[in-house]
Amino acid sequence: MSAANALVKPLVAASPDRRAEADADLAIVRRVQAGDVAAFDELIGRYRERVVGLLYQMTGNREDAADLAQDAFIKAFQSIRSFSGQASFFTWLYRIAVNGTLTHLRHNRNRTFFSLEKMQEDGTTTEMIARLTDAQGADRETFLRELQEKLNEALQKLSIKHRTVITLFEIDGLSHEEIASIVGCSVGTVRSRVHYAKQQLQAELAHYLR
Amino acid sequence: MSQLPQKPTIEDLLRLKRAERPTEDFWTRFDAELRAKQLAALVQKPTWSDVLRVRLARFALPIGMAAACIMSGVVWLQTRPVPSVVAVVPAPAAQLAAIVTDTPVSSISVAQIAVMLEPDGPALASSVPAPSVVVHEAAQVASQTTSEATPSSTSDAIVPPITFTAGTVVELPPVNESTFAAVVMPIAAPTFPADFTLSATTPLLAAYTALVADPFAVPSPSFAQPLNDVRVGERVSRNLDNERLYAAGRRVVALDEGRVSVKFW
DSSP: OOHHHHHHSOOOTTOHHHHHHHHHHHHHHHHHHTTOGGGHHHHHHHHHHHHHHHHHHHHSSHHHHHHHHHHHHHHHHHTGGGOOSSSOHHHHHHHHHHHHHHHHHHHTTTOOOOOOOOBOOOHHHHHHHHHHHHHHTOOHHHHHHHHHHHHHHHHHHSOHHHHHHHIIIIISOOOHHHHHHHHTSOHHHHHHHHHHHHHHHHHHTGGGGO | OOOSOSSOOHHHHHHHHTTBOOOHHHHHHHHHHHHHHHHHHHHOOOOHHHHHHHHHGGGHHHHHHHHHHHHHHHHHHHHSOOSOOOOEEEOOGGGOOOOOOOSOOOSSOOOEEEEEOOTTOHHHHHHSOOOOOEEESOOOBOOTTGGGGOOSSSTTOEEEEEEOOTTOEEEOOOSSTTTOOEEEOOOOSOSSOTTOOOOTTSOOOOOOOOOOSOTTSOOOGGGOEEEOHHHHHHHHHHHTTOHHHHTTOOEEEEEETTEEEEEEO
């Protein structure tokens, strides 16, 4: 399963796939800890797209996302000796990336630079876009661009905490428990934030939900 | 065709975000930059200062709070009233003398000021006008010692010591504009022995006192600061009613390195 497909497929915390993934990660981590520095490249290859994708949704632009993801990988590399294996490597890496991004966002609250990425459509995406385009009676490309802009705007209007949680839950497909572990709050808080963020987004995107 | 519900949900819209993916060029650049950063991280070992900074980071808050408390204390000490004040008039040593009054500070006598001219000092007599003493709101009491210091001529005239009561403000004119200054100094110890006596022919240019707000406070050299005569006058008038000062004990007017100073301690 490619990392790109993993983005689309909602992830389940205790699924056998995830457990196997975690075991494989741990084996690689042990190799790195034993001095096989090159083995860390395998971990980068496994998670770079997901990490960059997550940080792109959080920051709103690809350049910042790339910088922050690189920093997260470097930090993980530098402190991999302290990784004990109690949590999965994926959760640990995500925690580093999310915390670094939250710090970055707090220091750059007034920054409003967003980038739009081209959508790489699959069957479901194409069908949904077609349906939305029909409903709006607009040109497909124009409509897609406008929709992306509106989605970005709506996400950026959320607070940093709510944006992080809704991104991890709805876009990255993590469970409430995983998000709670990454963000460092209770599961109840995660549920509450997801609910609130959805309400806000519905209000912002009401035009497309008719 | 469509297995999806006709009405899109917010989850459907957010799912579209998953389809936003960067191009291959982006990943090429990303990998190159990451490789460079990784190599830099491998080469760059943390310095001892980095390690120390990380270890001390956990103590940053308590250290900061302690530093803030210390700074507050220092600022408070700096800005509190000057504990002990001496007005100093710098002048050439040859023109200066000192007078010590062994008379205890009584309830009516705040200070004695003597102004004398050197009897055989032609340079002083010619270049420096005889200083005059201006007394404001004075309950001036004629000195009992005038007979001891009667001038015999114009050149060696001795202005008799004058006794002032509490509430008296004394103003001395500058000797000349360039040398006159008043400086606040702490009193650490008397610079002259208590039995120091003044010869009648010793030249004395001028001296006056500025009184203290709290004579029992601990003095500090950092209190030394230049004062103009107006500020000294204000200080004098503000503290003349301070009974603690008058009960403080003896006083000395001293000659020290070209300065005349009057001290209470």
